[in-house]
Amino acid sequence: MQDGFMNIWLYRLGWTYVLFIVFLLLAPVLYIVYISFNEYTFGARIYEFTTDWYTLILADKILVASLKWTGFLAVGVMATAVPMGLLAAKFYKSTRHKVAFVTLMLSPLFVPADIMGSALLIYFKNINHAVEAFGAFLGVTWFHGFLQLGFTTALIGQIIYTVPYAFIVILITMSRYRDQQTEAARGCGANAWQAFWQVEFPQIKVGVFSSLAFVTILSFNEATRTALLKGGFDTFPNVLVSQMLNIGMSGESYAMAGIMAVVSMVFIGSIIIITLIRARGIERKFQPKAEPNPIN
Amino acid sequence: MSALLAIRDSLMGERGLQRWAFYIPVVFMALFFAAPVALTLVWSVFERTMFWMEPGFTLAAYENFFTSARAENYVYSMIHSAVAVVVSFVIGFPIAVFVRRRVVKAAQHRVILLFILPFMISELVRVFAMRPVLGRNGLLNTGLMELGIISEPITIILFSPIGVVIGDVISFLPFMVFAGFLAMEAVQTYIFEVCDDIGVGRARTFRDIIVPLAAPGIFAGGVFIFVNSLGVALVPTILGGPGAVNAGLIVNQAIVALDFPLAMAISAIMLLTLVVLLYVGHRLFDLTKILQPIS
Amino acid sequence: MAEPFSSTNTEPPAVEVVGLGKNYGPVKALDSVNLSIAQGGYTVLLGPSGGGKTTLLRLLGGFIRPTAGKILLHGRDVSGLPPNQRPTTMVFQSYALFPHMNVEKNVGYGLKIQKKTKTDIAASVERILSLVGLEGYNKRMPHELSGGQQQRVQLARSLVLERDILLLDEPLAALDAKLRKDMCIELKRIQEKIGITFVHVTHNQEEAMTIADRIAIIADGKIVEEGSPREIYERPQRKFTAAFVGENNLIEGKVINVNGDGLTMDAGFAELAAITKKQASVGSEIAISIRSELIRILDGNDGQAEGVQKIPATYLEEVYLGLTTMHLVRLPNGVEVAVRRISDDDADFGGTAGQEIIVGWNREDAGVHTD
Known part of the structure; x- marks a missing residue:
């Protein structure tokens, strides 16, 4: 707090440090975006601005197809992970086994992509084998290809990955909601759904929309799990990984990385800005008349 | 008739289907997260076949792991991961403390929000971006040479263990800031004023008050970074030198080689490492404290 | 030490x-x-x-x-x-x-x-x-x-x-x-x-x-x-204090007369005399305060005593508070005034809602507030 007796220069140093670290985390990404607009790409002495690399990838049919799959997955994840996060947050509020439940919901954060992807891969293969064997035993072909690697399995992998984020974001917003309001709404004659939709939801929708945004970006960026579980198609990050590993750092891969970085930054950046603006509005509304508590 | 109504109620009423909907997340997570994770242990003792595996009990996969260079590599990658945790703590935790202690209450969340931005850019891109920065002709080396600080490019920072640690820190540092801040949020700011009042020095406040109170968050952040450094194959693949591996990459290689029991054995070892860490941490610091702000 | x-x-x-x-x-x-x-x-x-x-x-x-x-x-x-x-x-x-x-x-x-x-x-x-x-x-x-x-x-x-x-x-x-x-x-x-x-x-x-x-x-x-x-x-000096501490009844008005040991204030419905050493000029806005336990509902005899300020009022209601009972009355200018008595003191004390009564206090009990 700049208000007490802490040295003002130490305080400024603190801020400088925080901003420097944020910059440090962003700088490499900004640098590759910069490179991606260079005609002569990385390592050249000359810098000549061009958008050719971007034109090149957008003309590439495989890449456009991969963008389409990325989009499908993102929509699928939005439509499933966020409702599930919401249900989970509601469940958390009412369950008596809070610790066990939260452990189950948040554990996927602690299981690295390659491990989770491999375990699911073998899980799906086993189910597939077992069900097909069962079908063969019955003499029917209905089960052929059940849970074979493909869109569904990739989607499940991404849901497992994104639900913890949706859950935690919604839960944090929900923790500011007082349950007495639901009780009051029920007291006024609303049924459970009306109480939720008309009273609770308007107060937690910020969390729901932020989690939609986060989940979309997480899905858009996900490569490892999808690579293991996808079956026959490629997503945009999948193509980027194979480019990087097989061809190395070409102008095209810089442009692809540039697209991924810019999409995330614009998307998340605008969410952050909207949140900040909203927060300021709320603050102005509830500004204390006098004696603001400087820190609490 | 009344029986029919009862059935309808149990399906549609507030005590029926609607209520069961809240169990969807539990069921889904149990089915597609807990089950495959737990089954790794079972599959790791299956017999390997040419392209697949079949039920059985053999410790061949474990034997294979412990008698090859893989075990050694696993230990090395644990050391690198531990270094990444320490570096992230040293760089990231002071940010959580500074924001909680010195920044006006209303602005605290906004400062923390700043770290969401890099965190939400694809890890793939961020790790990949370290190459043109750290490389022989990279931004860092050319910059330092231009300034005359070095005359030869530093090559030890890319395609090396150091490169891997840098990549891990860049990837996972924000999590230390988030978890640290979450833990600090449970600490009333009065406490810092009490310290000022008593005259507790900066270092002493950090050691006696801040670290013990934020321990659950520090630990959770640390475990997250440790496990991901150990398990995310991307970082050593892109920034490590020849032969650089971590647990995730070994698993990946085993999958590619169609040695599924081996992949599962290494996964199981990693997951057990995780469970033991979390259990010990929970016994020491009561990790449920982190959840205080949301319960 | x-x-x-x-x-x-x-x-x-x-x-x-x-x-x-x-x-x-x-x-x-x-x-x-x-x-x-x-x-x-x-x-x-x-x-x-x-x-x-x-x-x-x-x-x-x-x-x-x-x-x-x-x-x-x-x-x-x-x-x-x-x-x-x-x-x-x-x-x-x-x-x-x-x-x-x-x-x-x-x-x-x-x-x-x-x-x-x-x-x-x-x-x-x-x-x-x-x-x-x-x-x-x-x-x-x-x-x-x-x-x-x-x-x-x-x-x-x-x-x-x-x-x-x-x-x-x-x-x-x-x-x-x-x-x-x-x-x-x-x-x-x-x-x-x-x-x-x-x-x-x-x-x-x-x-x-x-x-x-x-x-x-x-x-x-x-x-x-x-x-x-x-x-x-x-003896709160400032009007704010009188309003904030205790249970004071405040009546506002204009000074119409000042003499050696006091002044007279026109409250609009009555002229109230108060004893004070404070300086106030004729025409200035002031307030006088009387604590609720010092204000009384007067009966015939009490009203004749020396140095008592009397004003007409309308009885509103009685609020039982345990040790004390509060009687709310309304002055002709619409201001509500609280009169507080020990509950056991007089069970019959009070009145019926809407009854016209006289309330009063000893002049030396009233405080004068010029700001």
């Missing part, structure tokens, strides 16, 4: 603030305040929330830096010093114990920082814990203590530092009414026993009356008035 506790009249005041101001951006939390607090007393800063009393206390403690003015503690200018270099120590509202340390460690922590030996620390802790009535609680963790006990531990943690001025920031706010009363008496007892200066902030006037030697009323960033509890309660 005994030295800081002693005090003689020749010593400078414990607290002296001169032209003290604190701004938060455009908001003036405190506006050039002057205040002097003598050594060894129990002073309460009383005022509505948001009035600046906590800001003043935090400025004394050194937790915030003043925008203007000076703070002298025991005659020494401490305006530029951090909390630990001041002769003050603070007890906070609540939740300020170190949650990971037991009672003994909480209390002894300050001494550990001062590098006292273990035996010294143990002895001091023991002595202070018995002073605050927590013998035997050494090993308890904060979460195992009640709210009142936690505040006692905070008190002990501050007292063990043996500083000369103890600042208390709404220390009883989180406690229930019964416990608050007990703690008030306890705090007073401790202050009298150790003799150091206590400065206590509260918005609760009952708490202030119980505990204080002197009260300073703070509102809108200014000191409104100061005095002993009796002075503040019985």
Whole structure:
């Protein structure tokens, strides 16, 4: 707090440090975006601005197809992970086994992509084998290809990955909601759904929309799990990984990385800005008349 | 008739289907997260076949792991991961403390929000971006040479263990800031004023008050970074030198080689490492404290 | 050790603030305040929330830096010093114990920082814990203590530092009414026993009356008035104080006549005479105040007595409050007035709603407020 007796220069140093670290985390990404607009790409002495690399990838049919799959997955994840996060947050509020439940919901954060992807891969293969064997035993072909690697399995992998984020974001917003309001709404004659939709939801929708945004970006960026579980198609990050590993750092891969970085930054950046603006509005509304508590 | 109504109620009423909907997340997570994770242990003792595996009990996969260079590599990658945790703590935790202690209450969340931005850019891109920065002709080396600080490019920072640690820190540092801040949020700011009042020095406040109170968050952040450094194959693949591996990459290689029991054995070892860490941490610091702000 | 506790009249005041101001951006939390607090007393800063009393206390403690003015503690200018270099120590509202340390460690922590030996620390802790009535609680963790006990531990943690001025920031706010009363008496007892200066902030006037030697009323960033509890309660000087403390009935009007020992005010519906030494010019706006227990509903005989101010009123209702009963009446100008009587005094006292009555008071009981 700049208000007490802490040295003002130490305080400024603190801020400088925080901003420097944020910059440090962003700088490499900004640098590759910069490179991606260079005609002569990385390592050249000359810098000549061009958008050719971007034109090149957008003309590439495989890449456009991969963008389409990325989009499908993102929509699928939005439509499933966020409702599930919401249900989970509601469940958390009412369950008596809070610790066990939260452990189950948040554990996927602690299981690295390659491990989770491999375990699911073998899980799906086993189910597939077992069900097909069962079908063969019955003499029917209905089960052929059940849970074979493909869109569904990739989607499940991404849901497992994104639900913890949706859950935690919604839960944090929900923790500011007082349950007495639901009780009051029920007291006024609303049924459970009306109480939720008309009273609770308007107060937690910020969390729901932020989690939609986060989940979309997480899905858009996900490569490892999808690579293991996808079956026959490629997503945009999948193509980027194979480019990087097989061809190395070409102008095209810089442009692809540039697209991924810019999409995330614009998307998340605008969410952050909207949140900040909203927060300021709320603050102005509830500004204390006098004696603001400087820190609490 | 009344029986029919009862059935309808149990399906549609507030005590029926609607209520069961809240169990969807539990069921889904149990089915597609807990089950495959737990089954790794079972599959790791299956017999390997040419392209697949079949039920059985053999410790061949474990034997294979412990008698090859893989075990050694696993230990090395644990050391690198531990270094990444320490570096992230040293760089990231002071940010959580500074924001909680010195920044006006209303602005605290906004400062923390700043770290969401890099965190939400694809890890793939961020790790990949370290190459043109750290490389022989990279931004860092050319910059330092231009300034005359070095005359030869530093090559030890890319395609090396150091490169891997840098990549891990860049990837996972924000999590230390988030978890640290979450833990600090449970600490009333009065406490810092009490310290000022008593005259507790900066270092002493950090050691006696801040670290013990934020321990659950520090630990959770640390475990997250440790496990991901150990398990995310991307970082050593892109920034490590020849032969650089971590647990995730070994698993990946085993999958590619169609040695599924081996992949599962290494996964199981990693997951057990995780469970033991979390259990010990929970016994020491009561990790449920982190959840205080949301319960 | 005994030295800081002693005090003689020749010593400078414990607290002296001169032209003290604190701004938060455009908001003036405190506006050039002057205040002097003598050594060894129990002073309460009383005022509505948001009035600046906590800001003043935090400025004394050194937790915030003043925008203007000076703070002298025991005659020494401490305006530029951090909390630990001041002769003050603070007890906070609540939740300020170190949650990971037991009672003994909480209390002894300050001494550990001062590098006292273990035996010294143990002895001091023991002595202070018995002073605050927590013998035997050494090993308890904060979460195992009640709210009142936690505040006692905070008190002990501050007292063990043996500083000369103890600042208390709404220390009883989180406690229930019964416990608050007990703690008030306890705090007073401790202050009298150790003799150091206590400065206590509260918005609760009952708490202030119980505990204080002197009260300073703070509102809108200014000191409104100061005095002993009796002075503040019985003879409030400012209109704000009359409205804030006790249960005063305020009647406003214009001065129409001034004489040697009093004045006459036109309240619109009646001319009211009051006894005062205050200077007020004819035509100025003033208010007079009468405490609810000093105003009466008059019967025929009472109305004839000498020096009684009588006015007509309409009876509204009776509110039974246990020990006392409050009778609400309305004056002709629409102002509601409370008349309070001991409940057992007169069971038949009062009237029926809408009944026209006469209320009155002894002229010397009315206060006159020119600002």
